[in-house]
Amino acid sequence: MVDLSLTAEVVWEQSTSLEHLEGYDLLAQTKVAGIPTIVVSGVASVDEIQRAYTQHSIFAYLEKQAFDRNTFRRLVEEARLSSRDGGELDRLTEREREVFDLLARE
DSSP: OBOSOOSTTOOOOTTSOGGGOTHHHHHHHHHHHTOOOEEEESOOOHHHHHHHHHHHOOSEEEEGGGOOHHHHHHHHHHHHHHHHHHGGGGGOOHHHHHHHHHHHHO
16 A cells, blocks of 8 residues: 655645655555555545556555545455466566467467
8 A cells, every 4th residue: 555645744735746756656666566556645636546557557546535444455355366366477578478378379
């Protein structure tokens, strides 16, 4: 679980530079590590939510203001299960997948 603004020093205002939110650094690391990540944040602009999904491949996004414990628990379980499902096949390059598919046909 990641909050886009991790320190109390950053007070969220519309004028705050979104490039300085520390949570994006952590999201970059979880993406590289292949860790399914749930963002729970007060940063709720459509652009920032879309950025988290497209650039950082997050699993889910929840707004702090509308946080629901049951939804969070369900998403954690789904993320946990999804990390088990992929395994080694998800680590294949596009070319490796092509070769694997060709071998599977024969």
